[in-house]
Amino acid sequence: MSETTTIAPPDLDRRSGVKITARQEQSTPASDRNGGVDPIIELQDVDIYYGSYRAVRGVSIPIERREITAMIGPSGCGKSTLLRSLNRMNDLIIGARVTGRITFHGQDLYEAGVDPIEVRRRIGMVFQQPNPFPKSIYDNISYGPKVTGMKVSNMDDLVEEALTGAALWGEVKDKLKTSALALSGGQQQRLCIARTIAVKPEVILMDEPCSALDPIATAKIEDLMAQLTKQYTIVIVTHNMQQAARVSDKTAFLTAEVDKDGQRHGVLIEFDDTNKIFSAPSNELTEAYISGRFG
Amino acid sequence: MAIDTSRAETGYVHPSAAALKRRRIRLGDTLFRLALQFCLFVAFAFLASLIIYVLIAGWNRLDLRLVTNMPSGLASRADESGLQSALTGTLWVITLTALMCLPTGIAAAIYLEEYADNTRWYNRFLELNIQNLAGVPSIVFGILGLGIIARVFGLGFTIITAAIVLSLLVLPVVIIATREALRAVPPSIRLGSYALGATKWQTVRRQVLPAATSGTATGAILALSRAIGEAAPLILLGAVTFVRFNPEGISSRYTVLPIAIFNLIKSPQAELQELASAGIVLLLIILLLMNSIAIVIRNRAGKIR
Amino acid sequence: MSVTELGSRAPAPQPMRLGRRGNRAGERGVEVLLFIAATVGVLTTVGIIIALVFPTIDFFGDVSIVEFLTGDSWTPLFADKEYGVLPLLVATLVVTAIATLIAVPLGLGAAIYLAEYARPKVRSALKPMLEVLAGIPTVVYGFFALVAIGPLIRDYWPGGDKPSFQNLLIASIAMGIMIVPTVASLAEDAMTAVPRSLRQGAFALASSRMQVATRVVFPAALSGIVAAIVLGISRAIGETMIVTIAGGLISDRVLFNPIEGSATMTAFIASAGQGDLPLGTVEYKSIFAVGALLFIITFALNIVSFRLVRRFREVYE
Numbered sequence: 059m060s061e062t063t064t065i066a067p068p069d070l071d072r073r074s075g076v077k078i079t080a081r082q083e084q085s086t087p088a089s090d091r092n093g094g095v096d097p098i099i100e101l102q103d104v105d106i107y108y109g110s111y112r113a114v115r116g117v118s119i120p121i122e123r124r125e126i127t128a129m130i131g132p133s134g135c136g137k138s139t140l141l142r143s144l145n146r147m148n149d150l151i152i153g154a155r156v157t158g159r160i161t162f163h164g165q166d167l168y169e170a171g172v173d174p175i176e177v178r179r180r181i182g183m184v185f186q187q188p189n190p191f192p193k194s195i196y197d198n199i200s201y202g203p204k205v206t207g208m209k210v211s212n213m214d215d216l217v218e219e220a221l222t223g224a225a226l227w228g229e230v231k232d233k234l235k236t237s238a239l240a241l242s243g244g245q246q247q248r249l250c251i252a253r254t255i256a257v258k259p260e261v262i263l264m265d266e267p268c269s270a271l272d273p274i275a276t277a278k279i280e281d282l283m284a285q286l287t288k289q290y291t292i293v294i295v296t297h298n299m300q301q302a303a304r305v306s307d308k309t310a311f312l313t314a315e316v317d318k319d320g321q322r323h324g325v326l327i328e329f330d331d332t333n334k335i336f337s338a339p340s341n342e343l344t345e346a347y348i349s350g351r352f353g
Numbered sequence: 354m355a356i357d358t359s360r361a362e363t364g365y366v367h368p369s370a371a372a373l374k375r376r377r378i379r380l381g382d383t384l385f386r387l388a389l390q391f392c393l394f395v396a397f398a399f400l401a402s403l404i405i406y407v408l409i410a411g412w413n414r415l416d417l418r419l420v421t422n423m424p425s426g427l428a429s430r431a432d433e434s435g436l437q438s439a440l441t442g443t444l445w446v447i448t449l450t451a452l453m454c455l456p457t458g459i460a461a462a463i464y465l466e467e468y469a470d471n472t473r474w475y476n477r478f479l480e481l482n483i484q485n486l487a488g489v490p491s492i493v494f495g496i497l498g499l500g501i502i503a504r505v506f507g508l509g510f511t512i513i514t515a516a517i518v519l520s521l522l523v524l525p526v527v528i529i530a531t532r533e534a535l536r537a538v539p540p541s542i543r544l545g546s547y548a549l550g551a552t553k554w555q556t557v558r559r560q561v562l563p564a565a566t567s568g569t570a571t572g573a574i575l576a577l578s579r580a581i582g583e584a585a586p587l588i589l590l591g592a593v594t595f596v597r598f599n600p601e602g603i604s605s606r607y608t609v610l611p612i613a614i615f616n617l618i619k620s621p622q623a624e625l626q627e628l629a630s631a632g633i634v635l636l637l638i639i640l641l642l643m644n645s646i647a648i649v650i651r652n653r654a655g656k657i658r
Numbered sequence: 659m660s661v662t663e664l665g666s667r668a669p670a671p672q673p674m675r676l677g678r679r680g681n682r683a684g685e686r687g688v689e690v691l692l693f694i695a696a697t698v699g700v701l702t703t704v705g706i707i708i709a710l711v712f713p714t715i716d717f718f719g720d721v722s723i724v725e726f727l728t729g730d731s732w733t734p735l736f737a738d739k740e741y742g743v744l745p746l747l748v749a750t751l752v753v754t755a756i757a758t759l760i761a762v763p764l765g766l767g768a769a770i771y772l773a774e775y776a777r778p779k780v781r782s783a784l785k786p787m788l789e790v791l792a793g794i795p796t797v798v799y800g801f802f803a804l805v806a807i808g809p810l811i812r813d814y815w816p817g818g819d820k821p822s823f824q825n826l827l828i829a830s831i832a833m834g835i836m837i838v839p840t841v842a843s844l845a846e847d848a849m850t851a852v853p854r855s856l857r858q859g860a861f862a863l864a865s866s867r868m869q870v871a872t873r874v875v876f877p878a879a880l881s882g883i884v885a886a887i888v889l890g891i892s893r894a895i896g897e898t899m900i901v902t903i904a905g906g907l908i909s910d911r912v913l914f915n916p917i918e919g920s921a922t923m924t925a926f927i928a929s930a931g932q933g934d935l936p937l938g939t940v941e942y943k944s945i946f947a948v949g950a951l952l953f954i955i956t957f958a959l960n961i962v963s964f965r966l967v968r969r970f971r972e973v974y975e
């Protein structure tokens with residue numbers, strides 16, 4: 059599987075050419091749909107280690123602008139690990155290390171001089187458990203713009219805009235000063251999304267954002283995601299295949315492979331249009347997984 | 354009519370069913386429980402009799418004289434003697450101690466809990482050292498004050514020397530309590546902050562510390578109450594001298610409440626023994642007030658805004 | 659959770675789209691300040707060691723180490739000065755032994771009750787009371803021992819030789835109660851850390867609460883409990899005010915009988931340190947020599963206690 063993607067990291071000048079080659083090997087239909095030349099993030103032969111343990115091996119995926127890319131696969135195959143590497147949240151884990159290339163607008167995210175703080179401002183993240191700050195709703199939203207030094211002419215407007223963008227304004231507009239912890243789980247998760255879009259990122263990473271929520275709250279988040287693609291690129295990790303099928307444009311299927319020394323590494327099995335993955339997967343492992351035979 | 358006749362008809366009740374209802378009284382178990390309760394009872398009876406004793410013994414002296422009058426050197430004026438200089442000395446020393454040990458202790462705790470990479474030997478060493486320091490007898494801190502701070506640094510037997518020594522003495526208490534408070538802040542809050550592009554210090558300063566306020570404040574109060582009651586190290590640092598004036602500054606000579614009480618205990622006069630009891634009541638009231646503040650803070654911790 | 663920024667490789671010279679906006683010297687500066695604060699503890703330890711070592715070395719220039727460790731009379735404040743530390747050491751051991759005999763059963767009993775028997779409500783009412791007991795200044799314990807426990811014991815003393823006004827027994831009783839909270843709270847921590855599953859297994863075998871507490875939880879928490887006791891002992895050895903006020907100051911002979919007043923190591927330091935001993939004299943330096951001995955003993959006990967706690971943690975956490 060990983061052999062197809064072991065292309066030497068391309069030289070910056072010749073990037074686009076190499077990229078197309080890489081994608082042709084991966085999937086043609088996906089790139090057809092929007093011209094295939096606008097990936098905002100690109101992973102090339104990415105390995106991720108925790109200390110000496112290689113959790114993810116040889117993953118190459120392009121992430122298209124203003125699309126929803128889903129990552130699916132059995133638990134422990136490295137989906138969260140991979141997601142965290144896209145905005146350098148892995149830097150916060152002692153011993154975590156990334157090799158290969160992850161580019162954002164063509165800029166290698168792991169090059170010397172790249173500031174992880176700046177990366178995270180441009181690539182936001184929403185977590186599995188809603189994690190609002192133990193502060194008021196208003197302060198949850200205004201925190202990001204304040205700490206990142208955004209020039210905000212009117213914070214009230216920005217808070218309203220962010221909450222509206224996260225489809226939460228109507229529900230909370232009269233209690234902006236109350237504690238965010240008093241909200242329901244689904245509202246808290248939308249607050250976390252609002253808080254993320256308040257700093258105006260380009261990409262939003264979501265790690266199983268609905269797995270702690272009930273079906274109604276989940277439906278609201280899914281609707282919201284569809285809305286958000288007008289402005290944002292979304293990468294979502296989910297263990298729920300129906301969800302991936304419902305919301306995403308592209309799907310990456312990963313699984314854990316056991317190599318000769320008995321270690322499990324996450325590897326990419328297939329990356330393609332979501333429709334293709336769920337209707338006519340080209341790999342029998344994918345077929346087996348989406349039909350529920352393992353995972 | 355035919356409501357569960359089975360049992361009535363057979364007239365038989367399975368023996369174990371009845372046995373389940375009959376709670377066996379285990380004598381040994383009951384005695385054991387009583388013995389355990391007795392242990393706690395002894396401790397609390399001691400506490401209660403101690404408090405009652407000092408209240409009764411000091412009752413006649415529990416009035417304003419205690420705080421408005423200076424200690425009297427003349428045996429004939431013993432009943433006019435008060436503890437004002439010790440009270441003001443305690444206030445001075447504790448204020449300075451708070452100013453020094455709280456920022457240092459909280460900062461050290463933040464470093465150890467939020468910044469230190471524990472795979473580095475020096476960070477593990479810092480940590481081990483704090484634990485060790487917490488177990489060093491307080492009189493040894495007095496020796497540090499006597500040998501180094503008063504003599505080598507030349508600060509002499511002054512308020513500032515006392516405050517430095519007490520700060521170092523309770524520093525581990527502040528650090529350990531603050532670290533516990535920081536550890537209780539869920540990691541998800543930090544991750545949420547980082548994911549928005551906040552820096553480490555922004556995250557610590559604006560998310561972690563506010564969330565840890567109540568634990569930190571409780572620890573701070575605990576540390577300061579320990580410092581208020583501490584006498585041993587100050588014995589070596591000139592606090593036992595007879596002081597009839599309020600401190601005039603940080604390089605003033607001084608005494609403090611526990612030391613003044615210690616001096617009174619040593620004196621043979623009955624009036625002064627009475628005054629010692631009254632002084633103890635005063636000291637306990639101060640500590641009780643501080644502890645109540647800590648409890649109020651702790652109870653309000655659950656409610657955020 | 660401990661987090662560190664790993665991604666800070668050397669900054670590139672050329673400007674970059676994801677480079678640092680503005681400089682973050684402040685971030686680095688804060689970290690340095692915090693680190694400095696964390697080193698204050700080390701400086702304190704170093705200061706303590708320096709404060710003890712030099713005068714102690716000086717002291718052993720005047721007094722032989724053999725005389726110090728084996729001599730049975732300690733009279734630095736007398737005209738005829740002798741420097742045998744045994745009287746102080748023995749008094750310390752007597753007080754510590756009796757205090758431990760009192761504190762261990764009481765502390766462990768309280769701990770078992772709190773950990774295994776008390777309902778959450780009872781427990782949350784009792785624990786602050788223990789904290790209050792722990793928060794009483796030791797000067798107060800000393801006073802109470804001298805003026806309340808002392809007369810009480812003298813009145814009811816069965817034998818012919820009545821205890822003296824200041825004596826090690828009353829100091830030990832007060833000290834024993836004083837360290838109950840230390841032993842109780844650490845032992846309780848150890849017992850509550852024993853996994854629930856272990857208890858449930860025993861209850862499932864129809865064990866009574868007492869059997870679970872004494873045969874399952876207690877052995878499982880043993881190293882933590884021993885650590886609590888060792889720490890209590892260390893506190894008793896280092897405690898100063900109680901023995902200074904109530905324990906007596908005789909040190910010219912070795913006294914094993916607790917109803918006599920005798921100076922412990924800490925009581926000697928406190929009483930000798932009150933007067934302005936002339937700097938540089940042997941008697942001044944003897945304070946430091948006894949302090950060094952005290953430091954070494956308590957340090958060793960603390961290390962033992964950490965080791966035990968660590969072993970306990972390794973098993974259950």
Ligand SMILES: Nc1ncnc2c1ncn2[C@@H]1O[C@H](COP(=O)(O)OP(=O)(O)O)[C@@H](O)[C@H]1O
Nearest residue numbers: 108113132133134135136137138139140151324
């Ligand atoms: N912080 C970490 N330290 C060490 N190993 C980790 C860490 N996080 C995840 N792993 C390991 O990496 C592998 C992938 O984990 P993860 O990315 O969480 O998988 P997924 O999200 O697909 O369930 C697992 O084997 C897991 O044990």
Ligand SMILES: [Mg+2]
Nearest residue numbers: 137138139265
């Ligand atoms: Mg995951």
